[in-house]
Amino acid sequence: KAGVTQTPRYLIKTRGQQVTLSCSPISGHRSVSWYQQTPGQGLQFLFEYFSETQRNKGNFPGRFSGRQFSNSRSEMNVSTLELGDSALYLCASRLGTTNNSPLHFGNGTRLTVT
């Protein structure tokens, strides 16, 4: 069974631009979550989607948005990029949204904003 796939692996953008990251979950997984990892801050939750609906949202500004398609694939968009948005963006999928359903992570998209 293929794992969580994120594209692209690396991305360089300039301030003010916008970016779209893509995530394909494990087949059969309907929940997709996005996390931002920066040095010293660990994994910070962005949002979670389940069956095309946003279920949870973290404390990030409105410049960060996402969506999920009917095939469970998800995209994350960041508009008006800032230098501080440079980070590893991780997508994770899980079978359901119950408390004992562990997340399975992709290898991330490394975004660098210059």
Add this chain to the structure above:
Amino acid sequence: DQQVKQNSPSLSVQEGRISILNCDYTNSMFDYFLWYKKYPAEGPTFLISISSIKDKNEDGRFTVFLNKSAKHLSLHIVPSQPGDSAVYFCAAIAYSGAGSYQLTFGKGTKLSVIP
């Protein structure tokens, strides 16, 4: 407000010895806890979990202990191997409404196992 804290950013252990990684939490609504391991340039991988109704869970060389009264959990790795060198994240789950459970991660502890 950091609800899941890993106070040691790094830990070095000799090969063959025990590694103990610690995690504290503040939210009493957390009812499920997980440990993830992350190598550079890869996403975190699920290692082991424990429900709040238990105080110990073992899986091979990995054991997680939960002390609910102290709001503390720890991951023990025995014996430690060089391949265990990675960043370990503690995570906790609480019900977030609308039938969904949300994970909160700590900042991670970098474990280095010295041959």
